[in-house]
Amino acid sequence: MSVKIKCVSKQLPKYSRTTQEILPFLDAWLLGQEPRFIRKVKKIFEGAAVDKRYSIMDPIEVFTKTSFEERNDIYIREVIDLGEKVIEKALLKANWKPQDLDYIITVSCTGIMIPSVDAYLINKLQLRQDIVRLPVTEMGCAAGISGIIYAKNFLQANPGKRAAVIAIESPTATFQLDDFSMANIVSAAIFGDGAACVLLSSHDDDEGPKILAEDMYHFYDNIHMMGFKLTNSGLQMVLDIEVPETISTHFPAIIHPFLAKNNLNIEAIDYLIFHPGGKKIVQTVEDLFSPLGKNIDETKEVLRLYGNMSSATVLYVLERIMDKKPEKGFIGLMLSFGPGFSAQRVLLEF
Structure with a gap:
């Protein structure tokens, strides 16, 4: 018995900007900073090897001072929407029904929500009432593969089963408007938002790597x-x-x-x-x-x-x-x- 990856699908948020389109927002954000520092920040963005980034928020919202609560509320609303769209897209690609899933793993580290997003997806897609759920919240960039590892172990122990690993992230929701540290600037320059879903199977009829x-x-x-x-x-x-x-x-x-x-x-x-x-x-x-x-x-x-x-x-x-x-x-x-x-x-x- 082997565990296979049936398919992968992605879902991008509705807002996007090229790096060149972001630069005017930097001018407003960095107003009052030393000219040399402003040039350095722009150089970091221009040299980050990122031509375009997507976001759950309009850039004006990203560069507007809001409370943690307000930003996290946007995160919750948008990751539920992205999660629903990306799992529906993956299920369609695999020709599976929502009720075919035995195990759901959701992955995110860029916001806080209890119940976790998988609970919302169970309701929205009417997944089975006995589906096994596992939210993975604190493993950062490694968690997409971590989710695959956890799903593989579950499926290997349970032949004939199917699993979904859904990764949904919004690093732009963590941008700190009053933080001019290199960590905040570099992360803003390289990070973007997005979601992906991997469907895995230990079912004999399913093909894939x-x-x-x-x-x-x-x-x-x-x-x-x-x-x-x-x-x-x-x-x-x-x-x-x-x-x-x-x-x-x-x-x-x-x-x-x-x-x-x-x-x-x-x-x-x-x-x-x-x-x-x-x-x-x-x-x-x-x-x-x-x-x-x-x-x-x-x-x-x-x-x-x-x-x-x-x-x-x-x-x-x-x-x-x-x-x-x-x-x-x-x-x-x-x-x-x-x-x-x-x-x-x-x-x-x-």
Whole structure:
């Protein structure tokens, strides 16, 4: 019995702006700051390798001072809408009915809601009353792959079942208007909003790439590297400048033992399905793999088109790879990083 990924779908929010269209908003936000600092901030946005980003809010709302409560209310309203649309899109793609789902995992770290979004989706789509639900709320960018790992373990233990992993994120809802730190500025430059849904199955009749293996890798003594601080004005980004270097240092330990455990080496990997954390992280990963003749072109393209959408982003990369219809037997390696600090890995056979 194997667990397969049936399909992936994405859903984008209604608002979007190119980087060039965002620059005038920066002028208003940075009014009164030193000219040299303003030039530096604009250079960060222009050099972030993000051409366009989507948002649950109009840019005017993003750059308007609001309370945490007001912003979180928008987050709740919009993630429910995005969640409903993306799961409906995925079910249609798979030709499944809502009642076919046995397990629902929802992933988000950019707002706070209790009950979690899966409870709303159960009602809106009339999912089965005995569906097993699991909200994953505090794993950041790594949580999309984490959700796949949890779904795989459930399905492997329960043959003939089906699961949905839904990642919905709004990093723009965490933008801090009064915070001129590099962490807030860099996150604003690289992040965007979006949702994705992965449908998985242990049903004999379902086809799709097979999950061969999965693993987590936890960095010791790097809790400070990434996350959110809960403040009176909302979720304040924590993003250490050393993240790319730390990833680079640990990379051999993250990749090679995992592949060796599955009797593979990096040369055997046909598709690198990596989370585009940001331009520097992408460059770090590319520098490590290009000498081996590997590329992460789809990762770079997702960053360019949408920005980093936290947990949902690697699922956009996966969708692009699956849309290419890889040859039977090709191997893919999924990888993402998140707070903790940790790395999540999944090995696929197409």
